[in-house]
Amino acid sequence: MKEFGPEDALQLEKPTKSFLCPLEDGQGIDFEQFVISNEESKVIFKGQLEIDLRPEFEGDDKYRGIKYTLGEEVLLRNTLIQTKLIFSNNRNEPLQNFRMVEKHFLDEVELACYDFTYPFVLPNSTNCWESLYETPKLSEDEIERIVANPLCVSSDTFYFEGNKLVIHQKVRYTYVRNDKKE
Amino acid sequence: MGLLSILKKVKEKEREVRLLILGLDNAGKTTILRKFCGEPIDKIEPTLGFNIKTLEHKSYKLNVWDVGGQRTIRAYWRNYFESTDGLIFVVDSSDRARLELCRKELMDLLGQEKLAGASLLIFANKQDIAGALTVEGIEKVLGLKENKIFEKRHWAIKACSAFTGEGLVDGMDWMTDDIASRIFMLS
Numbered sequence: 001m002k003e004f005g006p007e008d009a010l011q012l013e014k015p016t017k018s019f020l021c022p023l024e025d026g027q028g029i030d031f032e033q034f035v036i037s038n039e040e041s042k043v044i045f046k047g048q049l050e051i052d053l054r055p056e057f058e059g060d061d062k063y064r065g066i067k068y069t070l071g072e073e074v075l076l077r078n079t080l081i082q083t084k085l086i087f088s089n090n091r092n093e094p095l096q097n098f099r100m101v102e103k104h105f106l107d108e109v110e111l112a113c114y115d116f117t118y119p120f121v122l123p124n125s126t127n128c129w130e131s132l133y134e135t136p137k138l139s140e141d142e143i144e145r146i147v148a149n150p151l152c153v154s155s156d157t158f159y160f161e162g163n164k165l166v167i168h169q170k171v172r173y174t175y176v177r178n179d180k181k182e
Numbered sequence: 183m184g185l186l187s188i189l190k191k192v193k194e195k196e197r198e199v200r201l202l203i204l205g206l207d208n209a210g211k212t213t214i215l216r217k218f219c220g221e222p223i224d225k226i227e228p229t230l231g232f233n234i235k236t237l238e239h240k241s242y243k244l245n246v247w248d249v250g251g252q253r254t255i256r257a258y259w260r261n262y263f264e265s266t267d268g269l270i271f272v273v274d275s276s277d278r279a280r281l282e283l284c285r286k287e288l289m290d291l292l293g294q295e296k297l298a299g300a301s302l303l304i305f306a307n308k309q310d311i312a313g314a315l316t317v318e319g320i321e322k323v324l325g326l327k328e329n330k331i332f333e334k335r336h337w338a339i340k341a342c343s344a345f346t347g348e349g350l351v352d353g354m355d356w357m358t359d360d361i362a363s364r365i366f367m368l369s
Contacts, residue, residue, distance in 0.1 A: 089231070094258070118234075120261035122250075125231030132236045132243075 004165050009101035009158040010115065014108035016156055019061055019168045026159070026167035028091035032126070035084040036070075044081075045070055052151075052172050065170050072147050072175040084130045095121035095161055102157040104136075106146065111136045111153070150174040198243045199361050200265055202300075204291065205272030206284060207251040210307045213344040214272060215248050218354060223344065228252065232262070240358050256287065263296035267361045268303065270353075273324075275306045275314040275341075281323045288324060292331050301360045302337035303353055310343040317341045336360050 004020050036045040045068070052065035089095050098121050104112040114133070121127060138146070146153055151172040159167035203211045212233055213223045219237055229250035237244050249255065249262050269291065273284050288304075291297055306320040315323070321339055326332055338356050342349030 094261075118232075119264060120258065122231050122255060122258050125250075127231035128233040130233070130235045132238070 003163070004158075005163045006099055006101055006115075006158075006160050009103070009156075009160075009165075010113065012103050012156065013110065015103075015105050015154050015170070016168075017056065019057075019064060019170065020158075021165045021168050023060060023064065025165070028089065029095070029159070029167060030088045030090060031085065032088060033084070033086040037082040037084070039080050039082075052170075065172070067151070067172050067174065069174045069176060072143065072177045079135055081133050081135055082130060083133060084128065086126065086128050088126045089121045089123060092123050094123050097160075097162050099160045100157065101160070102155055104153065104155045106138075106142065107152050111138075146175050147177050197241070197362075197366055198245060199267045199358065199365075201244055201246045201268045201270060201357065202262055202266045203246060203248040203270045203272060204259060204287075205251050205305075206274065206277075206280060206287065207253075207255075208277070209251060209272040209274045210305075210344040211248050211251060211270075211272045214270075214305060214307065214342070214350060215246060217344050217347050218350045230255070239354060242358050242362065244358070259291075260294065260296075263294055266297060266300045267365065268301045268357050269297055270303045270305060270357065272305045272307050273320055274308050275316075275320055276308045276311040278315060281315070281320070285324050289329075289331065292335070301357060301364070302335055303357045304337070304339040305349070305353055306339060306341045307344055309341045309348070310345050336364070 033046075034049075035043055037043050050067040050069075051063055052067040053062060054065050057065055095118070097117060097119060099117040100114070102112075102114040103110060112135075116129075116131070118127070118129070151174060153173040153175070155169075155171045155173070157167075157169040157171070158165055203215065205211050207228060212226050212229050215233065215235060216223050216226060219235070229248065230252075231250060233248040235246045235248070237246065247262055247266075249259060271288055271291065273281070292302070304320070304324070304326075306315070306317045308314050309316075317339055321327065326337070326339060338353075338360070340349050340353040340356065342353060344350065
């Protein structure tokens with residue numbers, strides 16, 4: 001079988017059913033922190049991730065799914081956000097052409113696609129990547145649907161070393177309306 | 183569809199520039215970047231890898247790569263030269279003992295083919311420290327006026343203090359204007 005490469009990730013049309021590489025392949029690459037800030041550099045999300053126990057995941061994969069809870073008002077209305085990711089390469093070897101392809105979906109429709117390559121990651125290094133994004137522009141109907149149906153927005157993140165898939169993360173997002181009574 | 187098309191438009195519209203910040207360890211590379219962005223600078227640790235930051239300045243989108251300056255990391259600098267529009271070389275003006283090493287590292291960078299087209303901004307940092315060498319002093323030690331290597335290069339040297347922020351905007355303005363005049367002249 002042909003291996004799943006960056007081009008396949010870019011062409012992915014809906015969320016994958018399962019993880020496409022073994023957990024061990026990403027050994028030594030550790031994600032330390034993920035922060036989202038708004039335009040005024042105010043932190044609006046800081047790595048509060050939860051394990052997303054999904055019945056369709058088996059064995060160790062049960063613990064590979066992630067859930068994020070975010071504020072609806074910031075992320076879905078075509079605003080500029082800043083993301084900050086800190087990750088370590090704890091291997092004694094550098095990572096060459098380390099590439100992230102991330103796809104966001106609303107149910108099975110693509111919302112966004114991010115593609116970024118780090119040409120070189122030093123061995124035994126800690127690295128910080130901060131980026132600016134415009135969030136997708138959604139219709140009021142779509143926003144209502146997302147808020148009413150937690151977890152219908154999901155993402156598949158693929159990390160490649162060259163063309164080889166080494167990390168696959170699956171995240172589901174809940175968007176909370178701030179004025180909602182708890 | 184969706185964000186991808188928006189991003190493409192942003193890219194065309196917002197004119198992207200890639201900057202690389204290098205210099206010896208403890209020169210203040212990360213502090214300059216943080217201070218320029220208006221972020222706190224009290225908890226900055228030695229960079230043991232890279233910091234990549236996208237920011238907007240004068241309607242340009244700057245992709246800034248700040249790579250650690252420790253001796254072991256310097257050997258890997260060359261992996262980050264590709265597609266660099268501007269090189270910012272940071273000098274600790276108070277570290278007189280290592281100015282000669284600074285000069286050697288800078289000369290080595292300027293001899294690199296992949297950086298041949300890059301504009302060069304030298305930040306004479308830490309001007310707030312008593313006893314720091316002046317811009318003129320740094321210019322002399324680095325041989326900026328005499329050396330033929332600078333004749334064809336777009337370059338500037340600016341005094342700054344990453345601690346107070348003085349001089350940073352001035353330097354970054356020069357860098358963006360210089361790159362813009364080379365790259366975006368026709369757009």
